[in-house]
Amino acid sequence: MNRHTLKRRGVVISEGLVVLLLLAPVALAVPAVPPVPPPAEAPTGFANQTNGTISQSQFDLDRAVFEEREEIADGLGPVYNAQACSECHQNPVTGGNSQVTVLRAGRYNGRTYTDRPGGSLIQDRAIDPVLQERVGLLENVQTFRASLNVLGDGYLEAIPDAAFDTIRSSQPATMKGTIIRVPILEAPGTTRVGRFGWKNQHASLISFSSDAYLNEMGITSPLQPAENTSNGQSVAAWDTVADPEDAATITAPFGPDIESFARFMRATMAPARDPNLAQTPDARAGEQVFRQVGCAACHTQAITTAPAGTGFNGGTFIVPEALGNKVIHPFSDLMLHDVGTGDGIVQNGGAISRNMIRTPPLWGLRTRTRLMHDGATVTRLDAILRHDHEARPVVQAFLHLPPPQRDQLLAFLASL
Numbered sequence: 001m002n003r004h005t006l007k008r009r010g011v012v013i014s015e016g017l018v019v020l021l022l023l024a025p026v027a028l029a030v031p032a033v034p035p036v037p038p039p040a041e042a043p044t045g046f047a048n049q050t051n052g053t054i055s056q057s058q059f060d061l062d063r064a065v066f067e068e069r070e071e072i073a074d075g076l077g078p079v080y081n082a083q084a085c086s087e088c089h090q091n092p093v094t095g096g097n098s099q100v101t102v103l104r105a106g107r108y109n110g111r112t113y114t115d116r117p118g119g120s121l122i123q124d125r126a127i128d129p130v131l132q133e134r135v136g137l138l139e140n141v142q143t144f145r146a147s148l149n150v151l152g153d154g155y156l157e158a159i160p161d162a163a164f165d166t167i168r169s170s171q172p173a174t175m176k177g178t179i180i181r182v183p184i185l186e187a188p189g190t191t192r193v194g195r196f197g198w199k200n201q202h203a204s205l206i207s208f209s210s211d212a213y214l215n216e217m218g219i220t221s222p223l224q225p226a227e228n229t230s231n232g233q234s235v236a237a238w239d240t241v242a243d244p245e246d247a248a249t250i251t252a253p254f255g256p257d258i259e260s261f262a263r264f265m266r267a268t269m270a271p272a273r274d275p276n277l278a279q280t281p282d283a284r285a286g287e288q289v290f291r292q293v294g295c296a297a298c299h300t301q302a303i304t305t306a307p308a309g310t311g312f313n314g315g316t317f318i319v320p321e322a323l324g325n326k327v328i329h330p331f332s333d334l335m336l337h338d339v340g341t342g343d344g345i346v347q348n349g350g351a352i353s354r355n356m357i358r359t360p361p362l363w364g365l366r367t368r369t370r371l372m373h374d375g376a377t378v379t380r381l382d383a384i385l386r387h388d389h390e391a392r393p394v395v396q397a398f399l400h401l402p403p404p405q406r407d408q409l410l411a412f413l414a415s416l
Helices: 005-022 057-066 153-157 161-169 207-215 256-266 281-293 380-386 389-401 403-415
Strands: 101-108 113-115 139-148 180-185 191-193 326-328
Touching: 057 256, 153 207, 153 256, 153 281, 153 326, 161 191, 207 256, 281 403, 380 389, 380 403
Parallel strands: none
Antiparallel strands: 101 113, 101 139, 180 191
């Protein structure tokens, strides 16, 4: 038998095997789907350390931009409130809260709210005394707003919209949060559930950054290229720097400073609890009382962020591994509620939101000396007692507690 015959027979045998294989039942191997890992706890701390979203060196560079002092030559003003982000967000580290408040005013005739000329925000400073803004005689709605903590805001940005519906569905009928959808400035035509600001006026940290840069420092950017007015009057004669002052670049189309601010906030750790107080018997018991009286209905204790790779804000923000599938403890549902302390100002939420305020996250509460949206309350007990309307049943439940349990709840709050 020669090699040619063997080869030919080999072909025949091979073809026969192919036929037999085609006729025989075949069990196809299905690749195993790896199990979805359980959510991990988000890192916490007050140490100016990255949460892993970016390197520590990049974090330090972005923090320096967040702390950078703006000057008139940089485009500061002409009307403004601060010269750096860190003027209002600096306790106990950059990005934390502060004692600083801003002033807002508007007009209400008993039926309709109207912004004052130039908007509700009163800029307290100006580069020329001629431009100084102030509350006018017709502005009968007046309020202060305390500066907010921005530590851990990257995790809040990574919460999927559906989570708000889930939280709301579990709340008592008379305490359901109000969800509003707000524009994403970096993705025109896109909206998302609001979660930043006392009125939930923003849902993205890029949008929040551009808003704050303009309204608090007077620095224009590609997303908000027009200067504010002074009491409704043009400031063009005093504006010596070409707009937008935080001009777009190839690598930073929304403005290099704006993108540094957002990158820094996304990379901050969530505020940490006091490791000693949190383990005391009183604080542990107080956490149970917190739930028992109903505080947790609005001050939600745990929320899980979206999986890494999820796209938000019109695809301009992709949840990184460091922010994805993380359990956070903001002690807030991040929704609007009427608890009797509303400031009367209308922003993105429409008329229904006039007397509503976002549930303030309680993480980092121990670092705050001035409480509630206006900073006018200075003790945790008085903050509880100031709640009303939707929160009235909770306050009543608190007042009916035996004094030792009230003290335990206050001990728990002191540990946050």
